[in-house]
Amino acid sequence: MRDLACIWHPFTQAYSAPAPIPIFKGEGAYLYSETGEAYLDAISSWWVNLHGHAHPYIAERIAQQARELEHVMFAGFTHPQAILFAERLLACLPSGYSRVFYSDNGSTAVEAALKIALQASGAGKKILSFTGAYHGDTFGAMAAAGKNRFNRPFWPYFFEIHSIEPPTPGREEFSWRAFEKILDGEDVGVFIFEPLIQGAGGMRLHSAKVLSQMIAMCRDRGICTIGDEVMTGFGRTGSLFACDRLDLAPDILCLSKGITGGFLPLGATVVRETLFASFLSPDFDKAFLHGHSYTANPIVCAAANASLDLLLSEESACARNRIACAHQEFQKRWGSSSKLLRCDVLGTILALEYRPEENLSEKLSLLFREKKILVRPLQNVLYFMPPYCVSSEDLNKIYEVITMTLA
Ligand SMILES: Cc1ncc(COP(=O)(O)O)c(C=O)c1O
Known part of the structure; x- marks a missing residue:
């Protein structure tokens, strides 16, 4: 309520947008709400995060x-x-x-x-x-x-x-x-x-x-x-x-x-x-x-x-490679789904273009929000570029939710 009373958010139609999710803590690939709900950040916080949230070294x-x-x-x-x-x-x-x-x-x-x-x-x-x-x-x-x-x-x-x-x-x-x-x-x-x-x-x-x-x-x-x-x-x-x-x-x-x-x-x-x-x-x-x-x-x-x-560490290079390989595996299995116009992988980026459908972007956002995964579709394009520290388990969690949309 305090946010809604004083903040003007970017790229947001305040007339109809759902209230923003308050985030109090970040760690690794996760963001946490006040009550401790964990959100998997699948888009690196507007593509800025590389090594995980609140990385202690930085x-x-x-x-x-x-x-x-x-x-x-x-x-x-x-x-x-x-x-x-x-x-x-x-x-x-x-x-x-x-x-x-x-x-x-x-x-x-x-x-x-x-x-x-x-x-x-x-x-x-x-x-x-x-x-x-x-x-x-x-x-x-x-x-x-x-x-x-x-x-x-x-x-x-x-x-x-x-x-x-x-x-x-x-x-x-x-x-x-x-x-x-x-x-x-x-x-x-x-x-x-x-x-x-x-x-x-x-x-x-x-x-x-x-x-x-x-x-x-x-x-x-x-x-x-x-x-x-x-x-x-x-x-x-x-x-x-x-x-x-x-x-x-x-x-x-x-x-x-x-x-x-x-x-x-x-x-x-x-x-x-x-x-x-x-x-x-x-x-x-x-x-x-x-x-x-x-x-x-x-x-x-x-x-x-x-x-x-x-x-520049070996660990980061391996992590990026692991994400790219996992994305490619997903692409091999699901890339030719009839629900998709294309499924592209470039390094740590996975992009899925769905066949156009009414309110698709809202539906996808809602589904992933329910599953506590942060995404921000670009109309009928759903993309993922997680922080490089994302675990294989978390990647599988993302892929599982994607496959629900392709069934
Ligand atoms: C390719 C490209 N150039 C420039 C910008 C603008 O960057 P900023 O939002 O930091 O002003 C963006 C932001 O998404 C971008 O993707």
Whole structure:
């Protein structure tokens, strides 16, 4: 009742939404209500959690850092945690990236990437993106993804973009001619995409081969490419980053979500040295004049370093592999169910697209809520991406409930 009296929740129609579930504690893959009811978090709390809730190692590193230095402005000052994380992150990424620009979340990581790309590519250039994309809720990120039902009130304020259907794997009819025509129209300066899988757009997979070729064609024409790895980064898709599976890495990468293991908000926009160097000038106005009050906050960067320690461990690699294998087994047994239009697995992500049915999303949400498993279907797409610490027993619990919907 106290929540309903004072809180405005995101992505929620308060007129009709059920009251939110109050959560008081998190541990491993579980969230606990005040009365101790346990909810299995099958979607990693909006895709941010990697190693389990309230992981003691990250919590301890945050506490240590909070006692040493809680904040310092990041223009004119720096600090060890930000430097260390940038060095370690660059070492994990495909070669060629050399600079990390910090911000606060996925949308700001994208916003910074777009502004860097547009400032570098010169006035009047347009952005190209995939239909069905989602890059965040700030204005640039919304406009770059294109018009959809979620951003309808803001359409009159959007800048103009080009868009093209993403390359579905196995479908060879990707329209190269349409793509080439857009690129050669000479007004495209930036191509932004979620590599390998579109998240909020319905967990739709893309062909890595076609995407690699698209990046190569952009590079030939001097068009800046941005890989939005806000969802796919930090092990979700089977490799550490989705761009590890492309023949050619994009010019800019956007990272957030799992970057701190789900503890604190942080965004990182990673670029190559040539792009960074193109901003160097005796003229102050040629710099990238963008920043946020909490940019590279030391406590947040300490959480990122701690999360990276866990992510790079043998144990985490084995856990991700175990989840991927379990998902593949499930896919083999149930993927061709007549209730489904598709069943896809990409690393630790399992996505099921059901044949459309009235109120399907509500029905699925209700069933899983009754079974105390947290999910958030995207219309008729039900997906699972649990924290990497999820047990095989808990995965089986998830699969059991899914099979009830397929009978
Ligand atoms: C691919 C992608 N980009 C950007 C964002 C925006 O991130 P945030 O919600 O942290 O602003 C999201 C969020 O779901 C996302 O999936």
